[in-house]
Amino acid sequence: MSEMSKIVRTISSISFPLIIIYGLYIISHGHLTPGGGFQGGAVVASGCAMILVAYGSIWTIGKMKEKNLSLLESIGAICFILLAIFGLGFGAVFFNNFLVGSDFLFGTIPSAGSTIANINTGGVIPLMNFAVGIKVIAGLFAIVLVMAHASSTREGKK
Amino acid sequence: MIFNIPFIAVTALVLIGLYTVIFRRNLIKMVIGITIIQSGVNLFLITLGYRENSVAPIFTSLPPGTIVPEGMSFPVPQALTLTSIVIGVAVLALMLSLIIHIYRHYGTLDSKEIGGNEE
Amino acid sequence: MNIIDFLLQHSPALIVAIPLLGAFLTPLISRINNKARNIFVILILGLTTSIVFLLANDVFAGNIHTYVFGSQDLALPIVRILFEVDAMSAFMAIIGSILALVAVIYSWAFIKENTGLDKFYTLILLTTAGMFGMVLTGDMFNLFVFLEITSIASCALIAFWTNKGKSVEAGFKYIVISSIGALFLLFAIALLYGQYNALNIATLANAIQFSFLDKIALVLLIAAFAMKAGIVPMHMWLPDAYSKAPASVTIVLVGATQASLYGVFRVCFTLYGNTINLSPASIGWIIVLLGLITMLLGVAMALIQSDFKRLIAFSAVAEIGFMFLGIGAGLTVLGNAEMMAAIGIPAMSGGVFHIMNDALDIGLLFLVAGAIYYATRETSLDKLGGLARNMKYTTVFFIIGLFAVSGIPPMNGFASKLLIYESTFQLNPILSIVAILSSIMLLAVFVKVFHSVFLGPSLPKFKEVKEVPKSMLIAMGIIASIIIVFGLFPELIINNIVEPAVSALVNYGDYIREVIPTFTGGI
Numbered sequence: 048m049s050e051m052s053k054i055v056r057t058i059s060s061i062s063f064p065l066i067i068i069y070g071l072y073i074i075s076h077g078h079l080t081p082g083g084g085f086q087g088g089a090v091v092a093s094g095c096a097m098i099l100v101a102y103g104s105i106w107t108i109g110k111m112k113e114k115n116l117s118l119l120e121s122i123g124a125i126c127f128i129l130l131a132i133f134g135l136g137f138g139a140v141f142f143n144n145f146l147v148g149s150d151f152l153f154g155t156i157p158s159a160g161s162t163i164a165n166i167n168t169g170g171v172i173p174l175m176n177f178a179v180g181i182k183v184i185a186g187l188f189a190i191v192l193v194m195a196h197a198s199s200t201r202e203g204k205k
Numbered sequence: 206m207i208f209n210i211p212f213i214a215v216t217a218l219v220l221i222g223l224y225t226v227i228f229r230r231n232l233i234k235m236v237i238g239i240t241i242i243q244s245g246v247n248l249f250l251i252t253l254g255y256r257e258n259s260v261a262p263i264f265t266s267l268p269p270g271t272i273v274p275e276g277m278s279f280p281v282p283q284a285l286t287l288t289s290i291v292i293g294v295a296v297l298a299l300m301l302s303l304i305i306h307i308y309r310h311y312g313t314l315d316s317k318e319i320g321g322n323e324e
Numbered sequence: 325m326n327i328i329d330f331l332l333q334h335s336p337a338l339i340v341a342i343p344l345l346g347a348f349l350t351p352l353i354s355r356i357n358n359k360a361r362n363i364f365v366i367l368i369l370g371l372t373t374s375i376v377f378l379l380a381n382d383v384f385a386g387n388i389h390t391y392v393f394g395s396q397d398l399a400l401p402i403v404r405i406l407f408e409v410d411a412m413s414a415f416m417a418i419i420g421s422i423l424a425l426v427a428v429i430y431s432w433a434f435i436k437e438n439t440g441l442d443k444f445y446t447l448i449l450l451t452t453a454g455m456f457g458m459v460l461t462g463d464m465f466n467l468f469v470f471l472e473i474t475s476i477a478s479c480a481l482i483a484f485w486t487n488k489g490k491s492v493e494a495g496f497k498y499i500v501i502s503s504i505g506a507l508f509l510l511f512a513i514a515l516l517y518g519q520y521n522a523l524n525i526a527t528l529a530n531a532i533q534f535s536f537l538d539k540i541a542l543v544l545l546i547a548a549f550a551m552k553a554g555i556v557p558m559h560m561w562l563p564d565a566y567s568k569a570p571a572s573v574t575i576v577l578v579g580a581t582q583a584s585l586y587g588v589f590r591v592c593f594t595l596y597g598n599t600i601n602l603s604p605a606s607i608g609w610i611i612v613l614l615g616l617i618t619m620l621l622g623v624a625m626a627l628i629q630s631d632f633k634r635l636i637a638f639s640a641v642a643e644i645g646f647m648f649l650g651i652g653a654g655l656t657v658l659g660n661a662e663m664m665a666a667i668g669i670p671a672m673s674g675g676v677f678h679i680m681n682d683a684l685d686i687g688l689l690f691l692v693a694g695a696i697y698y699a700t701r702e703t704s705l706d707k708l709g710g711l712a713r714n715m716k717y718t719t720v721f722f723i724i725g726l727f728a729v730s731g732i733p734p735m736n737g738f739a740s741k742l743l744i745y746e747s748t749f750q751l752n753p754i755l756s757i758v759a760i761l762s763s764i765m766l767l768a769v770f771v772k773v774f775h776s777v778f779l780g781p782s783l784p785k786f787k788e789v790k791e792v793p794k795s796m797l798i799a800m801g802i803i804a805s806i807i808i809v810f811g812l813f814p815e816l817i818i819n820n821i822v823e824p825a826v827s828a829l830v831n832y833g834d835y836i837r838e839v840i841p842t843f844t845g846g847i
Binding site for chain 1: 261263264265266267271273287291294298301302305
Binding site: 288289296304307319 | 465468469472476479480483486489492493495496499500503504506507510511513514517518523
């Protein structure tokens, strides 16, 4: 995939940070509003895909190696499983929400009934959202990147 | 009758998808057929969780006067649908990357012509 | 708390979690070097296998284990994700763990020269985790998710040799069939969920009414699992996938296929167990018929193949028919105590025992085929010949596999097939005649293979062929020794492992009562 015109590149450079912030917002508010790790990760990854389309796969692969992306993906998955195993260690069972009520990270218990959203709640759920988010961003971007690269090498051969 | 329309749509989507997978020879069209079946099944799951005049099942900042939980639509089918969509993305990516490889080897996407010209 | 008790209590979760964690740690470990990665993968699977045996030991003693995720008190198991392990689940988990462990030992040398091996091992571990999840879970939707994990990972493994067009094509066929099957499964789950508002297998089994929608759901469920298991009308992906994948992948695939068979049995006996004896004959006879067709077609197709691995793949199809015949014969008499004791229990023991025997026999034959491919780079029967002089150990392993798969007395295949013949003869003589006929034809097929590959004059182009590396011989040796032990002491295995698994299927009430104590049926 070769790079596109200057107008496209400029516009996508401007909108890229906005898309990333929106995606990260969806990931971090996954336990309060619609969304979560996968949805936010998909938004961020589509932002990255936009950059890929605008600047071409050769430029993008120079900036971001596929190998590093798969490393990041593994780290996200490992964080998720480790959080589940911590539940086994700190509490009773696998996937136990050991942070709830601990007054530590995300440990607040909200008052009963429908209240205003408080981000400092949810225990391990936001942390798992982050882990899934990392995995989805890395995984989806790696898929798009590898596919674009594969098609561009094909064009090069012709 | 009006409440049966989603189920008719589900049946139609699944049948169209199956038709596409079975009778189309282009591999990309087969993949599209599978995604159509998947949309049909997802629509079915979502329809199961619908309640008349219900709000979205988000507990924070509910509109005043909502009856909990009867006034909210049912969240479990939505979670199931989401999982199924995530899996669908993975399957779709895998199928498309296989198609890229197939195209490299055979230079065609016609399922009848694939497999003849090797060895 | 004692560490063994701790492991035992949490074993259902750990059996799935350890391979998953290992799968994602593998790319990090492989940055050190390749040897460390191979040892790490073998250690992870060894640990998992030992936990499986620990759990199975306890389950075969008569305790059904349930494991509720994410809650400290075990209240409300119905609305949470639940793992439920009875003897049948443990039986399947043993098969899966043995196959996966053998596969990674075999891969050490077999796949050494390929690139992208860290992904290969990641996918092997993911397939294994999905397989364990499928057999241990007590929740329909979880079953769907693990089925998809298994099929995505194993599809990528089938297409691992991407430089061969045929492998990629086989992988594509497999993913199309298995994703359609999985969507059928999801549709059936949605049908059940819409009626009974539950996803838990035990809760559904308690509430199920066998209404019109339930019948549709049953058809969809059996079709979905039969697609994944390679029953005849839907078998066309199986020979391609088995024969084009690397041999160490094929043996994991055999395990994944049998996890789908487990799905059929779980659905028929447990989920619909309480209602299926309203119409026992029809469902059971349909399964028996499918088994017969599968058997005959598999053998008939195996007779005309000229490719070594493809031939074994078709005989694997035939072997699946035997299992369906045994279990289906049991299902026809479910709910009738006298017939059950006379026909059902022996037939089902034969069927269940044959699941394990098939995994070992077919697995060993595929490993031998892989060894021959490794040594000669050739799988066509017409071009091979006289290899017995060069590859002595492999020849011995092939003879063991040949006797086992065709049911010759000293091997394990005989023990299970004899049970199936005897019991189905009482049900209907034609069934056992067809079964014996296909078994004899299998023997004919493999004698032909033995003759054309190992005997005959030594060909000049295979002068330099050497015995395969040690890791492959060790892997084949493990399976061959298990086959011989099973063949010499079949009673030991049937009494200690197979009987509990069969009674877990027949007495489905125990499975349901573990979650819903008020359930009264199924005694």
